Amino acid sequence: MITVQAIPVLSDNYAWLLRDSSGAVAIVDPGEAAPVAAVLDAAGGRLDVILLTHHHGDHIAGAEELRARYGAKMVGAAADAHRLPKLDLSVAEGDRVAVGTSSAHVLETPGHTRGHIAYVFDAEHVLLCGDTMFALGCGRLLEGTAAEMFASLRKFAALPPGTMVYCGHEYTESNARFALHATPDNAALQAYAARVRGLRARGEATVPSTLADELAANPFLRAADVATLADLRARKDKF
Ligand code: ZN
Ligand code: FE
Numbered sequence: 001m002i003t004v005q006a007i008p009v010l011s012d013n014y015a016w017l018l019r020d021s022s023g024a025v026a027i028v029d030p031g032e033a034a035p036v037a038a039v040l041d042a043a044g045g046r047l048d049v050i051l052l053t054h055h056h057g058d059h060i061a062g063a064e065e066l067r068a069r070y071g072a073k074m075v076g077a078a079a080d081a082h083r084l085p086k087l088d089l090s091v092a093e094g095d096r097v098a099v100g101t102s103s104a105h106v107l108e109t110p111g112h113t114r115g116h117i118a119y120v121f122d123a124e125h126v127l128l129c130g131d132t133m134f135a136l137g138c139g140r141l142l143e144g145t146a147a148e149m150f151a152s153l154r155k156f157a158a159l160p161p162g163t164m165v166y167c168g169h170e171y172t173e174s175n176a177r178f179a180l181h182a183t184p185d186n187a188a189l190q191a192y193a194a195r196v197r198g199l200r201a202r203g204e205a206t207v208p209s210t211l212a213d214e215l216a217a218n219p220f221l222r223a224a225d226v227a228t229l230a231d232l233r234a235r236k237d238k239f
Helices: 034-042 063-070 078-083 146-157 172-182 187-201 211-217 226-238
Strands: 002-009 013-020 025-028 049-051 073-077 089-091 096-099 102-108 117-121 126-130 164-167
Touching: 002 034, 013 034, 013 164, 025 034, 034 063, 049 063, 049 096, 063 073, 073 078, 078 089, 102 146, 117 146, 146 211, 146 226, 164 211, 172 187, 172 226, 187 211
Parallel strands: 025 049, 049 073, 073 089, 126 164
Antiparallel strands: 002 013, 013 025, 096 102, 102 117, 117 126
């Protein structure tokens, strides 16, 4: 069993705090140390594992400070070890990462960056997908190709639909505007976008979402082929 708690960091990032029923604690993508340390210290000052999805500063900038303070183990992509904080565990597709008695498997999900990875806690139906997929969106193709992003999104689409999707940013409201522009006739999207507007009007988080909702409404996840995804991504970049 794992519980997941959002820790908002920087302007619109989420660091995700994971607590296993055995008491183990992990943090995903600590882009800032202080807000994470404040939560950890209030809960007993334990941090066992730091899980990194990719090398961008808004996902790793707090990692070294948290490792030094709590003695946590740093986990990240072997492919990007040269530009991540020094890793205690370098992982690749299919590897498993333990957090107490829970464990995740690693998906290699290039597209946003070359070495981007995602973590899937299978038993808990938890997906931590960094900047590869967002609620109603996907990451910009900063290093990878549309074909790579398409293959990465297919890996997410193959997970159980009840999977909870924990992405790296609160981008949902602007993603919803583009999604409605790109696929205006999707009734599932219209309902999802209305929920998002309500949540944001109340200042509430829109993340996590469910994979079922993304499969029904996210135009990037729904793109039938690489060319469609490439076209959507190019239009979103200019939107
Ligand atoms: Zn990024
Ligand atoms: Fe980011």
